[in-house]
Amino acid sequence: MSGEFVLVARSADHWGHWEMPLKEGRSVILGRQPRDGFAVPWDAKISREHVQLSLRAGRVHVQKLKSARNAVYHRGKSVGRFELEVGESFRIGGTRFELRQVDPLLQKLLKAVDRFVVKKKLGVGPSGHVYAALDRETSLPVALKVFHPELAAQPPFRKRVLLQAKTLRDIEHANIARLILADMAEGVLFQASELVPGKSVARMVQEKGPLPLRRTVEIAAQVLRGLEALAARGLVHRNLKPANVVSRVGTMKLTDIGLDLPAGWVARSEHGELTYFPPEQLDGRGRCDLRSDLYALGCVWFYMITGQPPFPGDDPRAVAAAIRAASRPDPRQFHPKCGPRLAQCVLDLMAADPDHRPQSVADVLETMRDPALVGLSVVCKNCGTAFAVSSKLSGRTVPCKECSSPLRVPVVLE
Numbered sequence: 001m002s003g004e005f006v007l008v009a010r011s012a013d014h015w016g017h018w019e020m021p022l023k024e025g026r027s028v029i030l031g032r033q034p035r036d037g038f039a040v041p042w043d044a045k046i047s048r049e050h051v052q053l054s055l056r057a058g059r060v061h062v063q064k065l066k067s068a069r070n071a072v073y074h075r076g077k078s079v080g081r082f083e084l085e086v087g088e089s090f091r092i093g094g095t096r097f098e099l100r101q102v103d104p105l106l107q108k109l110l111k112a113v114d115r116f117v118v119k120k121k122l123g124v125g126p127s128g129h130v131y132a133a134l135d136r137e138t139s140l141p142v143a144l145k146v147f148h149p150e151l152a153a154q155p156p157f158r159k160r161v162l163l164q165a166k167t168l169r170d171i172e173h174a175n176i177a178r179l180i181l182a183d184m185a186e187g188v189l190f191q192a193s194e195l196v197p198g199k200s201v202a203r204m205v206q207e208k209g210p211l212p213l214r215r216t217v218e219i220a221a222q223v224l225r226g227l228e229a230l231a232a233r234g235l236v237h238r239n240l241k242p243a244n245v246v247s248r249v250g251t252m253k254l255t256d257i258g259l260d261l262p263a264g265w266v267a268r269s270e271h272g273e274l275t276y277f278p279p280e281q282l283d284g285r286g287r288c289d290l291r292s293d294l295y296a297l298g299c300v301w302f303y304m305i306t307g308q309p310p311f312p313g314d315d316p317r318a319v320a321a322a323i324r325a326a327s328r329p330d331p332r333q334f335h336p337k338c339g340p341r342l343a344q345c346v347l348d349l350m351a352a353d354p355d356h357r358p359q360s361v362a363d364v365l366e367t368m369r370d371p372a373l374v375g376l377s378v379v380c381k382n383c384g385t386a387f388a389v390s391s392k393l394s395g396r397t398v399p400c401k402e403c404s405s406p407l408r409v410p411v412v413l414e
């Protein structure tokens with residue numbers, strides 16, 4: 001959606017005024033008389049070329065240029081570089097620049113549903129645009145997702161979102177981001193869910209590279225707990241990937257549950273992450289069960305260990321062919337410290353044939369109890385948090401990392 005962000009300039013005396021659209025992936029120069037960009041001819045305090053504005057992945061970054069003489073004020077301070085949020089402004093000389101968002105779909109929704117106060121845009125993904133908002137009914141912060149209209153127009157997708165919402169709304173679990181509401185208003189499909197403020201696994205790996213092996217086991221165990229809670233209610237995640245495993249104070253939560261994006265749609269999307277789709281989901285007939293989620297967990301785990309997805313590449317046909325083929329990359333090729341047991345656990349999860357994968361969450365957790373994996377996996381009976389501890393602590397009592405309840409580490413006979 002181009003032209004979605006608009007920069008509004010207004011001089012203190014209100015004589016100078018314009019509104020300019022910002023385009024995704026583009027940078028623009030703002031100055032009194034830039035060679036190419038947004039001109040503010042009325043303000044002598046603004047240099048010929050003063051700041052650069054860039055819109056990337058739904059975020060607006062402002063950078064003061066070397067040619068700028070006077071200060072740029074943002075949140076009351078003179079700054080050289082900052083992120084400008086929707087509704088905020090910055091000032092140069094006697095002119096104020098405000099960032100506004102014009103998302104027609106969002107406007108339509110907010111008019112029809114008088115419940116959410118949008119604070120800022122969080123980003124855009126293959127299924128829709130996501131905003132941080134305040135839910136006035138519960139006074140809780142929520143992630144408000146407005147689905148892409150083309151996707152919302154597909155009856156199987158729309159029906160699944162609306163039908164599953166009834167079950168999802170009742171699930172309260174440490175490893176699941178709570179769904180608050182999913183509905184259709186004025187033809188706009190949307191969902192509001194718990195706002196999870198931490199980093200996603202995708203972001204963690206993008207920022208720091210492969211995660212410590214023990215941490216990958218902790219995260220995998222927490223994902224399994226979430227999948228178990230879904231399976232207990234007959235639900236399959238169907239959209240498990242690094243971007244949908246997000247942390248809240250160290251506890252990993254599953255987001256975007258049941259959003260069964262059609263494989264063809266993902267393959268077309270610029271954000272496409274076909275690599276986490278199991279072979280049985282590729283044909284789009286929806287024959288998914290818990291084992292499909294276990295497959296995706298194997299791929300997420302591979303990504304955490306190696307820092308790259310198991311089937312990288314931009315060509316969706318080549319990625320789909322690699323997913324359907326029987327052979328799988330061995331994480332040991334990419335991580336020298338990954339042991340054979342851990343590698344086998346991940347490879348078993350990623351098996352092309354669902355019958356060759358572990359058949360239940362309990363099966364995987366059992367494998368993870370093997371001290372030779374990378375340590376011992378313990379699960380807190382009080383809060384459900386799972387994490388790994390060193391096998392040296394076998395038989396001892398340790399505090400739960402989440403709720404501090406005492407936990408007995410299983411005794412392991414060497």
Ligand SMILES: Nc1ncnc2c1ncn2[C@@H]1O[C@H](COP(=O)(O)OP(=O)(O)OP(=O)(O)O)[C@@H](O)[C@H]1O
Pocket residue numbers: 122123124125126127128129130143177193194195196197200239243244255256259261271
């Ligand atoms: N519940 C949430 N809490 C906090 N941030 C969220 C939440 N859901 C999404 N986001 C943020 O919104 C942005 C877009 O997320 P979105 O879910 O649309 O994309 P995705 O996860 O890549 O794909 P998918 O649509 O398949 O889930 C991301 O930056 C993500 O971190």
Ligand SMILES: [Mg+2]
Pocket residue numbers: 125243244255256
């Ligand atoms: Mg998501």
